[in-house]
Amino acid sequence: MTSAVQTQLSEGVLTITISRADKKNALTNDMYGALADAIESAATDTSIRVLLIQSDGDLFTSGNDLGDFAKQSTGNGPAVRHVSRFLKNLATTTVPIVAAVQGKAVGVGTTMLLHCDVVVLAEDAQLVTPFVNLALIPEAASTWLMPARIGYVRAYELFALGEPLPAASALAWGLANRVVPNASLRTEAAAIAKRIAAKPRGSLAAMKGLMRDAQQIQAQMDRESAIFAERLKGAEAREAFAAFAQKRPPDFSKLG
């Protein structure tokens, strides 16, 4: 397991900490693999009653590693891509998932929250989905789950403009359970996780299975993945990744 994802089991709660703060917790292929493994472990290890996802540093995650995206766009990505396994595990596990989010949650950092059961935001949390800015499309079944959760026009604006949604709005729109001071984020999230861990595991699993339509979510992810993969290889996306690497704004004007 990569050291950029750490796990710790205590009192039935498996805390999964994303820890690549120097790169703003950008998620690499190895990190997706480690996250996927951690979720998978809860399927067989019954001592894991709740998953708690948190991050080190000043922001939750800057989303997919853009260097990795750039490599994939030129056909130089890894032979095995773990992101699909991570998203599938996240979307289909019946183990409760609590998330603790500070600072920006970019891209998959926001869309993964749609699969978490309890979302605790720090006061400075911001949800950002700049997929279109990168010439991509939103993933993780968010093209279906986000409008279902917050309504079409809000979801469209969020995705099309890619502007940060402050914690207070995320709370008001039903994307989070609580907004808490940054200093108490981890203790509040851990306290909720522990309370859920004390509940009957089987009952929680059956309830979650009924509340989330895993099959429909997977079908939407498959549709998104095909389009995402196609767009990733396109000239617009290549320009967006080059612009990020060169620390300049993208110029899509010559690309039709």
Ligand code: COA
């Ligand atoms: N992939 C790879 N590296 C990333 C990254 C990402 N998604 N996000 C940040 N980094 C790296 C930067 O390149 C920089 O590396 P360097 O120190 O070697 O130059 C380092 O992390 C710090 O990032 P920086 O941009 O200086 O931090 P910031 O606090 O000013 O801004 C963000 C933070 C998240 C707002 C900004 O980094 C950003 O917009 N990142 C891209 C987000 C994105 O588009 N993700 C994909 C979503 S689908």
